[in-house]
Amino acid sequence: MLDSSFVKLDGVAVEYGRGATATRAVDHVSLDVAEGEFVALVGPSGCGKSTLLKLVSGLLPPTRGVASVDGAAVTAPLKIVGMAFQSATMLPWLRTIDNILLPLKIVEPHRQQFRAEKSANLDKAMELLRRVGLDGFEDRYPWELSGGMQQRASLCRALIHDPRLLLLDEPFGALDAFTREELWQVLQNLWFDRKPTVLLVTHDLREALFLADRVIVMSARPGVVIHDQRVGFKRPRSLHDLYTGEAGAQMEELRSKIDHRSLVGEETA
Amino acid sequence: MMADRTRMLAPYIFAIALFLIWEIGTRVFDVSVYVLPRPSQFFGTLYEFWDGISFHATQTLLTTLVGFAIGVSAGAVLGAACGASRTVYATIYPALIGFYSIPKVALVPIFVIWFGSGTAPALLTSTVICIFPVLVNVATGVATTERDMEDVLRSLGGSRFDILRHVSLPRSLPYFFASLKVAISLAFVGTVISETVAANRGIGTMMVSASADFDVPLVFAGLVLLAAMGICMYAAFALVERRMVGWAKRDVDFTH
Numbered sequence: 001m002l003d004s005s006f007v008k009l010d011g012v013a014v015e016y017g018r019g020a021t022a023t024r025a026v027d028h029v030s031l032d033v034a035e036g037e038f039v040a041l042v043g044p045s046g047c048g049k050s051t052l053l054k055l056v057s058g059l060l061p062p063t064r065g066v067a068s069v070d071g072a073a074v075t076a077p078l079k080i081v082g083m084a085f086q087s088a089t090m091l092p093w094l095r096t097i098d099n100i101l102l103p104l105k106i107v108e109p110h111r112q113q114f115r116a117e118k119s120a121n122l123d124k125a126m127e128l129l130r131r132v133g134l135d136g137f138e139d140r141y142p143w144e145l146s147g148g149m150q151q152r153a154s155l156c157r158a159l160i161h162d163p164r165l166l167l168l169d170e171p172f173g174a175l176d177a178f179t180r181e182e183l184w185q186v187l188q189n190l191w192f193d194r195k196p197t198v199l200l201v202t203h204d205l206r207e208a209l210f211l212a213d214r215v216i217v218m219s220a221r222p223g224v225v226i227h228d229q230r231v232g233f234k235r236p237r238s239l240h241d242l243y244t245g246e247a248g249a250q251m252e253e254l255r256s257k258i259d260h261r262s263l264v265g266e267e268t269a
Numbered sequence: 270m271m272a273d274r275t276r277m278l279a280p281y282i283f284a285i286a287l288f289l290i291w292e293i294g295t296r297v298f299d300v301s302v303y304v305l306p307r308p309s310q311f312f313g314t315l316y317e318f319w320d321g322i323s324f325h326a327t328q329t330l331l332t333t334l335v336g337f338a339i340g341v342s343a344g345a346v347l348g349a350a351c352g353a354s355r356t357v358y359a360t361i362y363p364a365l366i367g368f369y370s371i372p373k374v375a376l377v378p379i380f381v382i383w384f385g386s387g388t389a390p391a392l393l394t395s396t397v398i399c400i401f402p403v404l405v406n407v408a409t410g411v412a413t414t415e416r417d418m419e420d421v422l423r424s425l426g427g428s429r430f431d432i433l434r435h436v437s438l439p440r441s442l443p444y445f446f447a448s449l450k451v452a453i454s455l456a457f458v459g460t461v462i463s464e465t466v467a468a469n470r471g472i473g474t475m476m477v478s479a480s481a482d483f484d485v486p487l488v489f490a491g492l493v494l495l496a497a498m499g500i501c502m503y504a505a506f507a508l509v510e511r512r513m514v515g516w517a518k519r520d521v522d523f524t525h
Binding site: 057058059076077078079083085087092102103105106157161 | 425442
């Protein structure tokens with residue numbers, strides 16, 4: 001294929017419901033993401049950011065248009081995708097380590113070799129736990145962990161099968177500010193390790209600036225792309241960078257492009 | 270610590286107190302043995318005729334346990350199917366409700382016609398009586414699985430069977446265990462009902478012939494024995510439940 005983009009949305013629209021009561025969640029969204037790129041999607045609640053992730057993951061078919069990943073149209077969930085959601089959705093009957101190993105029991109080709117590679121898998125999971133600062137908690141049940149710890153575990157689970165595409169749906173949205181900032185750094189480090197392509201949905205502009213190569217701003221429902229900004233500053237980034245120098249200008253630009261009315265949308269128009 | 274100990278002993282003290290009040294009351298008011306025998310009388314009977322009674326008790330217990338096991342298995346499988354598939358649910362659920370609305374006593378004569386009197390109708394009655402509570406609970410547990418949890422597996426390309434196996438079924442285990450505690454009591458009811466109608470052994474049979482002989486203490490001995498077996502089985506399942514699904518109550522003891 002001539003097209004170099006890894007994730008491609010081509011004029012997609014999604015409607016929930018049918019006929020007169022149908023709600024259009026997103027409309028005419030076209031987007032190209034290169035392999036290894038970290039893209040943040042920001043926008044007001046209900047603008048269809050999560051819908052876009054579901055499209056790309058194959059959990060939801062588009063009403064119109066095509067979503068494709070790695071050159072092929074997405075028609076069903078892909079095994080190269082790892083996902084983390086706003087709620088950590090750990091399974092309460094499994095210990096943390098078994099929660100993290102779960103994708104390997106589902107995704108081909110790992111599931112065939114799960115027993116054979118038990119110790120290698122375990123090592124891998126333990127290494128991930130170490131990377132997110134959860135070593136020593138592997139035998140705890142998720143409900144014994146704090147919200148931030150559960151979210152760390154959820155990142156590990158999203159990464160255990162080395163996905164080429166990581167889809168993050170407001171993974172830090174429910175956390176307090178300090179935990180969130182810490183997890184930005186954790187996520188940045190994890191991304192550096194493997195350089196998966198990342199689509200991150202967030203409504204925190206600082207989070208988007210800290211983590212992403214590109215920030216895409218969407219309008220209120222039906223969501224359309226209203227701004228696409230490259231975040232040029234150096235990596236690895238520190239929290240210090242976020243409050244000094246270039247980041248300030250970037251934030252300024254991002255803010256100015258976000259027309260307040262377009263964010264609030266038709267509800268108050 | 271003190272509170273824990275008190276709570277441990279409280280049910281025993283309560284049971285003993287109950288029988289003491291009963292004993293004193295029947296003595297003070299001089300109640301006839303044909304109306305309400307004293308606990309000392311029927312516990313005495315229990316002790317004196319233990320050999321004969323235990324023969325019937327074993328019969329009832331085994332019949333109940335086998336019927337229960339079959340009923341619970343059938344209920345769990347049907348429940349999982351109903352919970353996992355709307356089509357299955359819509360197809361068989363109305364028929365199941367209809368079936369469950371039939372008083373199980375009314376089935377006993379039919380079972381007797383088919384299999385003759387004895388163990389078979391008792392076993393079948395306890396089986397059919399167990400199916401429904403287990404079915405309804407497991408179906409509820411499976412059907413109410415959170416979409417988020419399913420999506421974790423769906424986004425990985427997990428099949429419906431994967432979701433059932435890794436998410437819905439483990440999630441429905443607390444419902445399953447809750448239903449076991451109901452089902453075991455019902456299973457005893459099913460067995461005894463059938464035994465009173467058509468059998469020549471079992472506590473039900475024993476109680477019917479005892480009442481025909483006006484041996485009221487023996488009738489009460491049978492009742493007490495049934496209650497005791499019910500409590501023991503209930504306790505056993507409560508223990509297994511704690512072991513298996515402590516996570517559902519976020520039970521700290523479960524984790525160690």
